[in-house]
Amino acid sequence: MSGAFPVKCTVKCTVNGAAQELQGHPMERLLDSLRDTGLTGTKEGCGEGECGACTILMDGEPVNSCLVPLAQAEGAELCTVEGLPARAGRKVSEDRAALHPVQACFVSEGGAQCGICTPGMLVAATALLERNAEPTDAEVREALAGNLCRCTGYMKIVNSVMAAAREMRAGGNRAAPPEAGR
Ligand code: FES
Ligand code: FES
Known part of the structure; x- marks a missing residue:
């Protein structure tokens, strides 16, 4: 399915209570997208969904942000440790x-x-x-x-x-x- 996704996308979501537009490849890890905005409190441990170091809240539920593609955050309410x-x-x-x-x-x-x-x-x-x-x-x-x-x-x-x-x-x-x- 190469070429199925655009190179870059803009994802509109809420991060720690503020409207935010995150830009990147749709399959980029949300962990990286958030850290690239300066929210470096979210950490990478295993990068494989095993350790929980990258846990954020997505619509109030804890998720491993290393497993969430950026595109999936469209419209979501995100909360990092900073929030x-x-x-x-x-x-x-x-x-x-x-x-x-x-x-x-x-x-x-x-x-x-x-x-x-x-x-x-x-x-x-x-x-x-x-x-x-x-x-x-x-x-x-x-x-x-x-x-x-x-x-x-x-x-x-x-x-x-x-x-x-x-x-x-x-x-x-x-x-x-x-x-x-x-
Ligand atoms: S970095 Fe270990 S679960 Fe995400
Ligand atoms: S991995 Fe953080 S205190 Fe052990």
């Missing part, structure tokens, strides 16, 4: 209070380990807490089953997500999609 604070109604800044509760708890509970796996973990955990405000330990582990850490254990990561769930329930800070969201 998480806004998803919880926070402004992006260096201030801990401006972090998404999941991010803040990864810091306070020691769940933030290396820079490769952490962004994907944060995004997957946020997706879980948006649909389940009070997950069990097992549900957290299941939600993060597609996010691999190659170098240490998962206990602090799970504890971080459980702490974020408690913080969000206690503080009325339940993460909600941006107004333009789902």
Whole structure:
């Protein structure tokens, strides 16, 4: 089917709450398209859909952006790790209070380990807490089953997500999609 796709396309979508036009080959990986816009928080681990480092939210669902062709993002609402604070109604800044509760708890509970796996973990955990405000330990582990850490254990990561769930329930800070969201 060579020649079936144009060399370049323009994909209109929403990225972290803002209208965006992503340009590239239709089969280019969404991971690359997003990183090319400067959103380098989304990482490449395996590049084969196995590790979860490249996890983003696509219409509220976690997806491996290394497996999503750019053309598939037409009309989609995308959220990268950079967009998480806004998803919880926070402004992006260096201030801990401006972090998404999941991010803040990864810091306070020691769940933030290396820079490769952490962004994907944060995004997957946020997706879980948006649909389940009070997950069990097992549900957290299941939600993060597609996010691999190659170098240490998962206990602090799970504890971080459980702490974020408690913080969000206690503080009325339940993460909600941006107004333009789902
Ligand atoms: S880089 Fe996408 S799943 Fe590993
Ligand atoms: S792969 Fe990131 S801490 Fe292990």
